[in-house]
Amino acid sequence: MNAPIRNSSDARNAVILPVAGMNCASCVGRVEKALKSVPGVKSASVNLATEQAEVTGFGPIAYGDLVAAVKDAGYTVPATRTELAIEGMTCASCVARVERALASTPGVVAARVNLATERATVEGSIDAALLIKAVENAGYDARVVSAGAPDAATAAHKEAETAGLKRDLAVAALLSAPIVVLEMGSHLVPVIHDLIMRTVGMQASWYIQFALTTLVLFVPGRRFYTKGLPALLRLAPDMSSLVAVGTLAAYLYSLVATFAPQLLPPGTVNVYYEAAAVIVTLILLGRFLEVRAKGRTSAAIKRLVGLQPRIAHVRRGDSVLDLDIGEVVAGDVVEVRPGERVPIDGEVLQGESYIDESMITGEPIPVAKEAGRAVVGGTVNQKGALSVRATAIGNATVLAQIIRMVEEAQSSKLPIQALVDRVTMWFVPAVMAVAAATFAIWLIFGPDPALNFAVVNAVAVLIIACPCAMGLATPTSIMVGTGRGAEMGVLFRKGEALQLLKDARVVAIDKTGTVTEGRPVLTDLDVAEGFDRGNALALVAAVEAKSEHPIARAIVDAATNEELRLPEVSRFESITGFGVSAEAGGTPVEIGADRYMRSLGLDVASFAATASRLADEGKSPLYAAIGGKLAAIIAVADPIKASSPDAIAALHGLGLKVAMITGDNARTAGAIARQLGIDEVVAEVPPEGKVEAVRRLKQAYGRLAFVGDGINDAPALAEADVGLAVGTGTDIAIEAADVVLMSGSIKGVADAFALSKATIDNIRQNLFWAFAYNVLLIPIAAGVLYPVAGILLSPVLAAGAMALSSVFVLGNALRLRRFRPRTATGAHVSATADAVRAPLSSVSFERSAA
Known part of the structure; x- marks a missing residue:
């Protein structure tokens, strides 16, 4: 991310903001005058070339006042996109609170928070420092990160978090084991009960359990209290709040039973140390497994980042220097030796070789390279040596753009997420209300000892609830699905395309350069x-x-x-x-x-x-x-691409109708359609007529995907519900598209459709599990089965189920890593495919004049 809005770290309290609409020196003067009139501004310098203003103040400057001053002068401060790494989120409720805090900050147009990536994307004209402060006021930590670039701080944080969880889990398990033996063992195994009574006695056993449980709760388990209790005091409880209240309830009740039993009604003096300790241990286990699984969901991004070489052999004068990739500049001549990865995007000056471009296109066959041919950074040189002139470096390389596109898709929210967001915002408060009601009902109407039943069941309700699974259900599937697509050469520029593509009924394909080679x-x-x-x-x-x-x-x-x-x-x-x-x-x-x-x-x-x-x-x-x-x-x-017949067959195998839109004459277009089995042809369409053709197809058949590659395809790509651009096409076409097929072959269209369906199916499975789990188990934890079947759910079992629910969702999402494209011969073809496609040929279109 190139964030033009930032606070400098020097003592001048400087702010840099973009200014749009200036076209001459007079504009510069007006903007500078407007900025200097803002209270607290010491100086203002506006650069017409960079369209930026640098403002320094006597102290911290009100960023909103600067934006207002620029607007009052007749100019605009363009909205920018800021990426923040968020630390401390544990569940969907956290996501909702961070989003609400960011969205309520003046100047923010939109804010999206992703639990799986632990990042927030904020759009608007606002200082990043204000965004960080808003997140901190909500109880979390944040810092600015760059999209499309590896974040060393985030990686270090993840490693530290994983190591800390592993250590705390080991400590908690080690301390909890004697508690389970002392308490549960004495209940379940008569020999152990007799041994305890003959040696230390019941009261001493409780003292030992108290000491060990105290260590478990306030050493490895302290994270739940330092996060959960402040959130509760802010009236914004989260997952940690549920764990904190539940375990403290069991612990404090046991504390009273151990040291002041006279305060409890007769027959209710029992301890639940093992429940509190084991709950903390099991939830730490769930968190540890969750963090490890989250790491695997972002494996595709990590692999892409790892493809960028760190050292380049740069020719400077008569010598070749090994320089850090950050020191290479456009125009440098880089030597690429056999077996090495190409460090930059460039043009071959000397040498001949074959380059494996599968990481970009998904195609396994190496491509011949010679003088004048373009090469892409991250691809693998085979046996020849090449001299390459650097044409793009850093964030301008194809690899960097791919990483940025994948990250943007992973951070987006699908329409299906809207219901989840509405539910999870109130989920934790609702659970606490249900727990309170459970306690009251058992205390009033429960059998003796009613207080025991009330405490145990209320704790079970608090522990069983899992907004974590709800929050992870959608973003983890998007992360894995878009990452797998990138590995296959199918880039989802917008996450929404994953859901929209699955629902498309017809695929409209441009002929020249898409179905055909594009050259006679x-x-x-x-x-x-x-x-x-x-x-x-x-x-x-x-x-x-x-x-x-x-x-x-x-x-x-x-x-x-x-x-x-x-x-x-x-x-x-x-x-x-x-x-x-x-x-x-x-x-x-x-x-x-x-x-x-x-x-x-x-x-x-x-x-x-x-x-x-x-x-x-x-x-x-x-x-x-x-x-x-x-x-x-x-x-x-213009010959048909070798991949086109199999690609059209694969689309038919998915039950899709296929139409071809072309400006070519009807006879030529019809001949190509017959060879490929295309259902409908809209021929002799001028460039400006493609949009109208797309509209008519949409009106006739519903949701439509359009595939194109040229500049004249850009309007049609934008008009379609989902636009797919072949990666060998123009930059304008790719910018207008929702999905980019890096291989330059339309066989990637069927892959994109199949991956879309698999990802949305996976999301629905996750959401079903997350909601069904809570709908089913919260009432059981509250004790609804006790009157009819005598069944109660132990808080320990509740903790285990809660921990496993998130792991289940993550594990299900990770199955998408094994997704394989459908075969070209139409394997797994729907039996109704022909029936679905049949009506298409019966509809005719008026041909526009060529």
Whole structure:
């Protein structure tokens, strides 16, 4: 993240803010004057080139006053995006409170908090220091981090948190074990009961349990009280508050039973030290497993970050220096040795090699590289040595942009999350209310000893509730799903696309450059009897080399690829509406349509069968006469990508309708559609007509995904419910898209659809578990089964179930790491796929004029 808003750390109390709308020196003067008029401002300096203002004050400056002053002067302070790392969140209730604190800060347009990534994304014109203060006032810690870049502080915090949990868990387990033996053992095993009574006695046993439990609660378990009790006092209880209240209730009741039993009613003098100690131990175990699982959900980002080499071999003068990647500048020449990763994006100057680009495109076949070819940072060089001129470094590299896109997708919230957010905001207070009601009902209506039943069941209710699972259900699946997509070369630029894509009913695909290669090539060359194919191609290519027409370029390229020697050409002439003529190597050559051949007195009937086949394939044939005789029939076309047939079949296998939108003529488009099995063709559509075509398809069939690659596809990509851009397309198309297919092949479309379905299914499974768990077990913990079945839930079992609920959700989300794309032959095809697609061909569209 390039955050233009920041407080400098020097003593001048400086603030830098962006200013938009300035276009001359007069604007600069007006903005500076407006800023200097703000109370407390010492000086203001505005830079027109960078469109930034640096303001210094005699003390801390009110950032909102600066923004207001700029606006009053007639200019704007653009909204910026700030990324914060949040520490101390434990459940969905924490997420809701941090979001509310950030959203209520003046200047904030939107705030999103992600429990799984422990990050907040804030949009608006506001100083980061104010955001951090708002988070701290809510009871949590925050700091600014950079999107798309590894955060060493966060990594260190995670490592420290994991190590601390592991240590505390070991201590708690070690101290809890004797308590379980002393208390539970004496209840369950008569031999142990007799041994305790003969040796230390019951009262001494309680003293030992008291000492050990006190250590468990206030050494490894202190985190629950230092976080939970202040949150409770702020009337904003969270998961730690539930644990703190529940364990303290059991502990304090046992404390009274041990040291002041006369204060309790007869028959209620019992201790629950083992419940308090084991609850803390089990919840620490759950937290430890949860932290480890969270680390695995972000594995894709870590792997992507790890692909960036730290050292580059940079040519400086006559020597090659090993420099830190941060010291490389655009224009440097970098040596890439065999087996190394390319450290920067660049252009090959010298050398030849093959590069494994699977980390970018998902394609396993290495790509040939030579002088003039582009290379991408993070890809693996094979056996050759290359000299590469750096064209993009740091955050401008493709790898950095991929990381940024994945992080943005992971931090987003899906529409399905809205219900969860509304529920979890009030979940913990509701649980505490249910626990209080449980205590009161058991105390009033429960059997003797009623106080014991009231305490135990109220504690069980507090412990069993798990907003953690609710908070983790959606973001963990998004993290793993988008990360797996990145590994496959499918980048979800917006997390919302995961949910919207699954519901699409029709896929509209641009033809040129998406279904086809996007460049004409020579596809057919048949020669008449008595002519040599190679000689005919050399003569025709020599003449066409004088023309700038794309068809001519394709013929010349074909001759070049076959390493044919082209003869000298003279007397070249272009005949409008017919073709071209010249002498190549002294031989007359004429090239053009059938009417040109007939005007020369040549009969093209001998090629009738070939011409008919080409017409069926949507190709327009050309003819060549050499030395006054009909010599060849030629076809140049934009060939279908090798991956397109399997990609269309895979989309059909997913039950999707496929339409093709193109500006090409109807005959050519229809031929391609027949070859690929495309359901509907909207042909002869001008660039501005694609948006209207998308609208009509949406109106006819519902939610639509559009796949394109060119600049003229950008409006259609934006108009579609979900826009997918092939990664070899233009930057404008990619910016307008919701999903980017890095491989440049539309077979990634089926992968994106299948991954979308798998991720949303996974989210629904998680949400079902999280809600069903609480709906089912909270009443059981309250004791609703006791009157009919005599069943009560022990607080210890409640703690175990609560710990396992979060681990279950995380484990289920991690299954997405094993997601595999569907086979091209349509494995797992829905039996209703053909029935779903059938109606599409019955709908017709009015063709726009070409």
